[in-house]
Amino acid sequence: MVTKLDREERGVGMQNFKYAPSWDEFANVLRIHSPQALQFLSKHLPVRTERSFREKESRRPRFPMIISTLVQTSLSRDDTKLYAAWRVFWDANKQAHYLVGGVGEPYLVADPDALREIIEEVKLTLATKM
Structure with missing residues (x-):
């Protein structure tokens, strides 16, 4: 609070606070x-x-695409229904597209425009439960 008041007296903003x-x-x-509560608090x-x-x-790491063994064990008791759908996910770290929504590991996709052919050719199966 003292630092904020000092900055206000000097006419300096709150950048790099x-x-x-x-x-x-x-x-x-x-x-x-x-x-609204945060706005009220920010006035004081x-x-x-x-x-x-x-x-x-936005700078935090994203949720991992591959689920660890510990999480799989706890999820294996869950009968949560999923909306069966394919999604293409861009992994910025690996600079590649991955197809998610199926059974097993995410599938590396070289050409996102040819998804139908890839799904039929590799015979991927949609996941309906966790």
């Missing part, structure tokens, strides 16, 4: 549950803007 990790996490949870205490939270989220 360092937030405590626990405060940042609290503000993010508050933003998720009630954006220093918090990130909505845009700043979105930029920070």
Whole structure:
């Protein structure tokens, strides 16, 4: 709070302001549950803007495409129904397209425009349960 007041007195903005990790996490949870509450809080205490939270989220690692053995064990008891559909996923790390939505591992796709031929040729099966 003191740093925010000091910046306001000097006429400097809040760019490159360092937030405590626990405060940042609290503000993010508050933003998720009630954006209006975060706006109210931001009038009295220093918090990130909505845009700043979105930029920070965009730098986080994505959810992995391959499910680990531990997660498979817990999911194997689940009868959650899925919408059976194929999706092409761009993996930025590997710079490649993958076909997801089937039984087994994601399938590397060299030519996303030829999906029908690939699915029929390789005889991939849609997943209907987790």
